[in-house]
Amino acid sequence: MKLLILDRDGVINYDSDAYIKSVEEWIPLPGAIEAIAQLSKAGWTVAIATNQSGIARGYYDVATLDAMHARLRALVAEQGGEVGLIVYCPHGPDEGCACRKPKPGMLQTIATHYGADLAQCWFVGDSLGDLQAAQAVDSQPVLVKTGKGLQTLAKSLPVNTLIFDDLAAVAAELIHK
Numbered sequence: 001m002k003l004l005i006l007d008r009d010g011v012i013n014y015d016s017d018a019y020i021k022s023v024e025e026w027i028p029l030p031g032a033i034e035a036i037a038q039l040s041k042a043g044w045t046v047a048i049a050t051n052q053s054g055i056a057r058g059y060y061d062v063a064t065l066d067a068m069h070a071r072l073r074a075l076v077a078e079q080g081g082e083v084g085l086i087v088y089c090p091h092g093p094d095e096g097c098a099c100r101k102p103k104p105g106m107l108q109t110i111a112t113h114y115g116a117d118l119a120q121c122w123f124v125g126d127s128l129g130d131l132q133a134a135q136a137v138d139s140q141p142v143l144v145k146t147g148k149g150l151q152t153l154a155k156s157l158p159v160n161t162l163i164f165d166d167l168a169a170v171a172a173e174l175i176h177k
């Protein structure tokens with residue numbers, strides 16, 4: 001199946017070192033909503049795997065996170081597309097969970113949900129942990145230069161990492177390849 005997995009903050013929406021704590025702070029990056037809709041209409045299933053330690057830190061609650069994701073789904077639906085499964089890790093960095101990237105637990109949850117082979121999937125992120133999670137399960141690591149992407153670009157990346165300017169460029173590659 002044509003399954004694309006996305007990181008959220010810095011790939012779909014602007015990120016902030018102060019975390020994205022409300023629906024009002026959740027602002028799509030230019031072209032991101034359209035990219036997801038175009039992929040969806042081209043037969044791609046678009047799922048999301050996102051670290052949300054802000055919940056463990058007490059910056060926002062699950063209801064607020066769900067409202068952000070309802071907003072995302074509504075905006076994509078307005079463009080005629082749909083968003084697939086959204087999986088998040090609500091834990092803090094010190095909790096030792098199995099789902100926080102760079103661990104691949106969320107990618108595995110998504111693959112199991114769809115019966116998909118992660119070795120055939122691209123995972124698009126802006127942080128090194130995203131790329132490492134992809135590498136851990138033989139998915140294709142894809143870095144975008146939005147969010148923390150430019151800082152990540154300066155780090156030691158998985159050797160097969162693909163690099164794109166933004167999610168719109170990733171979508172164009174997948175839809176027209």
Ligand SMILES: O=P(O)(O)OC[C@@H](O)[C@H]1O[C@@H](OP(=O)(O)O)[C@@H](O)[C@@H](O)[C@@H]1O
Nearest residue numbers: 007008009016017019020050051052053
């Ligand atoms: O990029 P995704 O996975 O969708 O979400 C990242 C966010 O959960 C936050 O992750 C935090 O990292 P720590 O969780 O504090 O290490 C920081 O990088 C924040 O700036 C960022 O907003």
Ligand SMILES: [Mg+2]
Nearest residue numbers: 007009010126
């Ligand atoms: Mg991110």
Ligand SMILES: [Zn+2]
Nearest residue numbers: 089091097099
């Ligand atoms: Zn977790």
